[in-house]
Amino acid sequence: MSVRINPSILSADFVNLERDLGVISSADFAHIDVMDNHFVPNLTFGPQMVGRLQDVSPIPLDVHLMIENPERWAPTYAELGAFSVTFHAESTTDPVALARRLRAIGARAGLAIKPGTDIEPYLDLLPEFDQILVMTVEPGFGGQSFIADVMPKLDALAAANTRLGLDVWLQVDGGITLDTIVIAAEHGANTFVAGSSVYNAPDRDQAILELRHAATSASVHRH
Numbered sequence: 001m002s003v004r005i006n007p008s009i010l011s012a013d014f015v016n017l018e019r020d021l022g023v024i025s026s027a028d029f030a031h032i033d034v035m036d037n038h039f040v041p042n043l044t045f046g047p048q049m050v051g052r053l054q055d056v057s058p059i060p061l062d063v064h065l066m067i068e069n070p071e072r073w074a075p076t077y078a079e080l081g082a083f084s085v086t087f088h089a090e091s092t093t094d095p096v097a098l099a100r101r102l103r104a105i106g107a108r109a110g111l112a113i114k115p116g117t118d119i120e121p122y123l124d125l126l127p128e129f130d131q132i133l134v135m136t137v138e139p140g141f142g143g144q145s146f147i148a149d150v151m152p153k154l155d156a157l158a159a160a161n162t163r164l165g166l167d168v169w170l171q172v173d174g175g176i177t178l179d180t181i182v183i184a185a186e187h188g189a190n191t192f193v194a195g196s197s198v199y200n201a202p203d204r205d206q207a208i209l210e211l212r213h214a215a216t217s218a219s220v221h222r223h
């Protein structure tokens with residue numbers, strides 16, 4: 001059972017992003033939080049910046065779009081070469097159509113859901129996606145506390161993967177630490193975004209290694 005550790009550069013130094021991408025090269029993907037100050041009450045960066053991050057990153061980019069009207073912008077990130085592009089169910093009218101456009105460009109397609117959004121309507125759509133991002137905080141800011149109440153959504157997604165014979169990656173994002181990563185892995189998560197717990201650690205490689213070990217042990221224990 002392989003797990004993926006995706007540090008979020010939301011907790012990096014925004015005037016030293018090339019340097020701060022370089023210190024997470026032992027991770028699987030760099031998680032890039034795009035916020036538009038409309039879908040969430042915070043603003044980060046757009047395609048121009050992400051294109052340059054793509055140029056200099058030692059690892060592939062996992063782009064998380066917290067924006068309104070993702071139909072307008074998500075394909076642009078796929079064209080820039082992002083490995084995966086994840087948009088929110090709450091700001092999309094036709095998630096399947098958008099996922100198909102992203103896949104046609106060559107990116108993996110991800111669907112994200114906020115803590116208050118029900119997963120049930122999306123379970124039958126799993127074949128259309130490569131990953132589902134279950135938010136474990138309200139989107140918008142790093143450094144918040146993990147919301148364990150959303151774990152039943154992971155249980156439902158893991159069961160749907162089994163029922164449909166799929167391996168759609170199950171991603172969690174928000175408040176992931178050495179303790180909470182175990183809880184999420186026990187509920188079937190296999191792709192873990194960690195911002196502050198990686199970037200605030202004195203040794204980023206060590207933090208990534210410890211998160212990976214904790215998640216792997218919990219996954220093995222689960223199966």
Ligand SMILES: O=C(CO)[C@H](O)[C@H](O)COP(=O)(O)O
Pocket residue numbers: 008010011031033064066137138139140141142143144173174175176193194195196197
């Ligand atoms: O999408 C996000 C916030 O909306 C970030 O990816 C997430 O919060 C990571 O930060 P942390 O690990 O510090 O919670």
Ligand SMILES: [Fe+2]
Pocket residue numbers: 008031032033064173193
């Ligand atoms: Fe994120």
